[in-house]
Amino acid sequence: MVIRVEDIPEHGKQESFLEDEGPLNERLGGETANSGLHFAGPVQVRVNLSRSGRIILAKSRVEARVKCICARCLDPFALTLSSEIQVSIKPKPDPRLAPPEEIELSREDLESDFYEGEEVDLSPLVQDQVLLTLPAKVICREDCRGLCQRCGKNLNRETCQCPGAEIDPRLASLKNFRVH
Helix, strand or coil: CEEEHHHCCCCCEEEEEEECCHHHHHHCCCCCCCCCEEECCCEEEEEEEEEECCEEEEEEEEEEEEEEECCCCCCEEEEEEEEEEEEEEEECCCHHHCCCCCCCCCHHHHCEEEECCCEEECHHHHHHHHHHHCCCCCCCCCCCCCECCCCCCECCCCCCCCCCCCCCHHHHHHCCCCCC
16 A cells, blocks of 8 residues: 555555455465465555654554464465554655764664655555564464374374384483482
8 A cells, every 4th residue: 555645644644445356476485485374365464654854653454364374284274364564654865874883773774664755555554564473383272282293193183093202312311310
């Protein structure tokens, strides 16, 4: 969604829109990806915009449905992601005025974004927000037992008859190790 800077009143305004899931799925690797994640529909976005001069303050809330494959048991399931962020969007500085030496980023720098011209495109900001909400490891439920390492049965649905855990021969000498 593109918003003209001059259309944002200083007292603020609220916008709601749907962000297409296509670019998000492309950023996850497209249809050929084996990530086990696929956005199932458009992302719902609510954003409160306010302005102070040329600086825009955006408070956004996103909600998205994701089709996932559990990392433990490989069962498909759906996940609803939601996230809220606040970001300051500033005019892009002139590259000729950039400091020549390295600088350390502050927390304020990490909560800032930039725009060029008279319009602000919120789509990249929304996409980043949604992708950062994705969990590092997607599991169907906290107590998921996963698959048997020997026979491959889903331990959430059935029990296997495999013998107990074997000790790795490389670690067998530590079996009788005692600390006194």
